[in-house]
Amino acid sequence: MPLAEMARRLRAGEGLPPRAVALSFDDGYASNYELAFPILRELGLPATIFLATGFLDGTDPLWFQQVDLALCAGIPLPGAASLGEWLAELKTLPEEAMRLRVENLLKGVTLPVAPKVTRPLTWDQVREMRDSGLIDFGGHTHAHPILARCSVEKQRHEIITCRDRILAELGQPPRAFAFPNGGPGDFTPETLSLLAEAGFESAWTMICGRATAAGPFMHLPRYGAPESVWETEATVSGAFELVRQWKGGRA
Structure with a gap:
């Protein structure tokens, strides 16, 4: 079912249909159009794509993708860390410090061209998917910072700019x-207030779990992308929820 309909029913205290699943994609990669959209259209499956609007505008490339491309170009990461280790460290830093470290890494570097499917969607592609009636679009900030690492004013700018760019397009x-x-730890109480002030009705985390009418509606859970057929089956069947409940009962 559409994510917006799921959120509406949850907020209204209504039950969800049996086996209800909502699909979502983050960032706004061209793969959403090139790979996912033809399959979703063929099967009649609705989905929501959360857009980092600066990525689509071409003004704010995804910082973690730039680090990945630098590594592909042969640039050594500080401390000989793996890409995963370095990205994990960067995510702990205040926003300005993280951006400075990435800027220093990229100084004087000519990055290779990203593969087509990892480039941003165009706004024309977004409108085409919207017009299909299957795909809707949510906010994912403008420049993709981790909001809890930002000042309140920076958070407000990221949320409002993202909202206004989607509205304009x-x-x-x-x-x-x-x-x-x-x-x-990637959002704060101030983040939730800013989202509500900006008119958002639901906000979704990457904290694993099932969304229920109990909320909380401004930080609802989502499962990440399954990496195999069996993981997909375990996710949608509720097996992971049963394991979590069992572990909770043994704690």
Whole structure:
């Protein structure tokens, strides 16, 4: 079912249909159009794509993708860290310090061209998917910072700019939001207030779990992308929830 309909029913205290699943994609990669959209259209499956609007505008490339491309270009990471280790460290830093470290890494470096499917969507592609009636679009900040690492004013700028860019391109504001990175420490109470002030009706984390009418509606859980058929089956069947409940009962 559409994510917006799921959020509406949850907020209204209504039950969800049996086996209800909502699909979502983050960032706004061209792969959403080139690879996912033809399959979703063929099967009649609705989905929500959360857009980092600066990525689509071409003004704010995804910082973690730039680090990946630098590594592909043969640039050694400081401390001989692996890409995963270095990205994990960067995610702990205040926003300005993280951007400075990435800027220093990229100084004087000519990055290779990213593969086509990892480039941003165009706004024309977004409108085409919107016009299909299957795909809707939510906010995912403008420049993809981890909001808890930003000042309150920076958070406000990221949320409002993202909302206004989607409004300008699609003619209606987004109602759903997904947190970059999306862990429990990646947003603050101020973040949630800013989202509500900006008109967002639901916000989605990457904290694993099932959404229920109990909320909380401004930091709802989502499962990450399964990496195999069996993981997909375990996710949608509720097996992971049963394991979590069992572990909770043994704690």
